Amino acid sequence: MTKKHVKPSLQEIVEAEGHLIDSHIMEQIFDTVVEYHGRFEVEHFHIGKTNADPSRLRLRVEAPTGDELERMIGALLGLGCTPVDGSDAEFRVVDRDRCAPEDFYSTTNHRTLVRRGGEWHVVENQRMDAIIVWAGDKPWARRLRDLKAGDEIVVGMRGIRVIPESKERDRLAFAFMSNGISSERQVETAVRQTAALVRHAQENGQKVVVVAGPVVVHTGGAKSLASLIRKGCVQALLAGNALGVHDAEAAMIGTSLGVRLSDGRQEEHGHRNHMRAINLIYHAGSVAQAVQQGRLKKGILYECVTHNVPFVLAGSLRDDGPLPDTITDMNDAQEAYVQHLRTAGLVLCLGSMLHSIAVGNMLPSWVKTVCVDINPAVATKLSDRGTGQALGVVTDVGMFLELLDKSLSEVKS
Ligand SMILES: NC(=O)c1ccc[n+]([C@@H]2O[C@H](COP(=O)([O-])OP(=O)(O)OC[C@H]3O[C@@H](n4cnc5c(N)ncnc54)[C@H](O)[C@@H]3O)[C@@H](O)[C@H]2O)c1
CATH class of the missing domain: 3.40.50.10690 (putative lor/sdh protein like domains)
Known part of the structure; x- marks a missing residue:
């Protein structure tokens, strides 16, 4: 299957929710944007009123090149930022055992959801450094060595939501x-x-x-x-x-x-x-x-x-x-x-x-x-x-x- 050619965008709006302040996630999000030579603008921030309430952030991020923007979005995903473009995750079929397409999504150890058919699905067997395989109507975290030809896996950074653990x-x-x-x-x-x-x-x-x-x-x-x-x-x-x-x-x-x-x-x-x-x-x-x-x-x-x-x-x-x-x-x-x-x-x-x-x-x-x-x-x-x-x-x-x-x-x- 050939990869769709998508014109790189230099801007993206991402959203995050959780204990963003006391878990120091907010500062990590800002640092990440700067690390990828980008700029950010907070479009909306709602601070949780109690220790149990989550905070909500909506952020416009920009990067000098499409490539840097993609890499920035990849890093922001791990901090719980999801692009609000509403698209499903992109899936591709593996053509050889143990060999993933170059742009495969590599998991973190945080709870992860994948959007397919407009619905979010929780990834089973979550672990770090795995690949997300769609099998039996669900996404699964699977080791590279366990990939089989014919497996449908997530590539790219779209339609993925990561929920970092908040600091207790x-x-x-x-x-x-x-x-x-x-x-x-x-x-x-x-x-x-x-x-x-x-x-x-x-x-x-x-x-x-x-x-x-x-x-x-x-x-x-x-x-x-x-x-x-x-x-x-x-x-x-x-x-x-x-x-x-x-x-x-x-x-x-x-x-x-x-x-x-x-x-x-x-x-x-x-x-x-x-x-x-x-x-x-x-x-x-x-x-x-x-x-x-x-x-x-x-x-x-x-x-x-x-x-x-x-x-x-x-x-x-x-x-x-x-x-x-x-x-x-x-x-x-x-x-x-x-x-x-x-x-x-x-x-x-x-x-x-x-x-x-x-x-x-x-x-x-x-x-x-x-x-x-x-x-x-x-x-x-x-x-x-x-x-x-x-x-x-x-x-x-x-x-x-x-x-x-x-x-x-x-x-x-
Ligand atoms: N005879 C054998 O078959 C043999 C002997 C030794 C190790 N091994 C194997 O080698 C591998 C690595 O061994 P490992 O896990 O012992 O090594 P390791 O170096 O990975 O870990 C040893 C740890 O013990 C810590 N440590 C030392 N003294 C301590 C203390 N008093 N209190 C708390 N922590 C302390 C060290 O800081 C270190 O982090 C294992 O698979 C082991 O089974 C085999």
């Missing part, structure tokens, strides 16, 4: 966490707020998904995470091979990377302990079989198996073994993560830069996410890569988990 007021309480290592008092506040988010998810029947790195075991946090799983606070665990390896090592041998968890001392020849743990799981056949055979009697994965909490161990280039349960095909591992994240209400990312950012890429922006890491750059990175909803807590993950477990053990007054 309780988020401010977390803001100080991203600026450095938090004081004990601040960590306690973050723990209390995370516990409240877990309780809220539980009360509303939402899934809490934990994403964890091996540092959870190295810092002695495995006991607390196991306790949280036992309490029913975790509905799925997403991790890499290392978490499984070191959890099994800690549970079966009492060390983590050869360091005794009881007194923090390096065990003689302890460097082989994680390999011994992998070997023991191989003898059993899998983690679940190791539990059934009574070889694995405690720990994070033990609690997952005994409490029917699904876990996914994704492979990486760094892996030893890997454990028989580790998914070494990266596309399959991503898909297994996505399946659990699709129904998540709250995601807790604990001490893994790789897995936290990977999960951020798969989540829509309305899923609450807490990221705990000793390095402030991790929460910042997650946010910079589009997971703006992530609340950063800069602290030791072992201590955080211990406090969280304690907080969730307390009876609510």
Whole structure:
């Protein structure tokens, strides 16, 4: 199918609605226009009168060239500005698997609607960096690698509406966490707020998904995470091979990377302990079989198996073994993560830069996410890569988990 030749327009009127002022979206809209060498004129602005009321903006934007205007509109779309031209989205048919037309629309992680037949349709399976495919009377966010010849996809920037998440007021309480290592008092506040988010998810029947790195075991946090799983606070665990390896090592041998968890001392020849743990799981056949055979009697994965909490161990280039349960095909591992994240209400990312950012890429922006890491750059990175909803807590993950477990053990007054 050939692309329709449309004479570039140098002006456009766009509209946005939402918490434009307190979410700092308004200033981003103005900055974006200037960034594309454009000019703006506010035609109408209605400020929300209460903290719940949305504000409404109607803006005339101009750019020196049609190309810059198109790129500006693309950037403004991500901030919730929709051109008021009333046109449907443009669809084009894919002619080869995995190959989209050059001007395909690439999604953000925000709720997105597509206009077709004059009606707005909400995109299903929203995630960032996806392509919108029309299938079964609905638009779907789909990865490039899943495109098939014959798929009808959205191209260009017309007939698309993006609704950015507005900043929540309780988020401010977390803001100080991203600026450095938090004081004990601040960590306690973050723990209390995370516990409240877990309780809220539980009360509303939402899934809490934990994403964890091996540092959870190295810092002695495995006991607390196991306790949280036992309490029913975790509905799925997403991790890499290392978490499984070191959890099994800690549970079966009492060390983590050869360091005794009881007194923090390096065990003689302890460097082989994680390999011994992998070997023991191989003898059993899998983690679940190791539990059934009574070889694995405690720990994070033990609690997952005994409490029917699904876990996914994704492979990486760094892996030893890997454990028989580790998914070494990266596309399959991503898909297994996505399946659990699709129904998540709250995601807790604990001490893994790789897995936290990977999960951020798969989540829509309305899923609450807490990221705990000793390095402030991790929460910042997650946010910079589009997971703006992530609340950063800069602290030791072992201590955080211990406090969280304690907080969730307390009876609510
Ligand atoms: N033996 C193995 O098989 C093996 C060993 C290590 C890693 N891996 C694999 O490599 C990949 C990357 O591993 P990763 O996720 O651990 O690495 P990563 O570098 O992505 O993340 C580690 C994170 O832990 C944080 N951290 C360090 N100490 C902390 C503390 N006390 N409290 C809170 N945060 C702390 C760091 O700042 C960092 O962000 C994973 O897939 C993992 O399974 C495999």
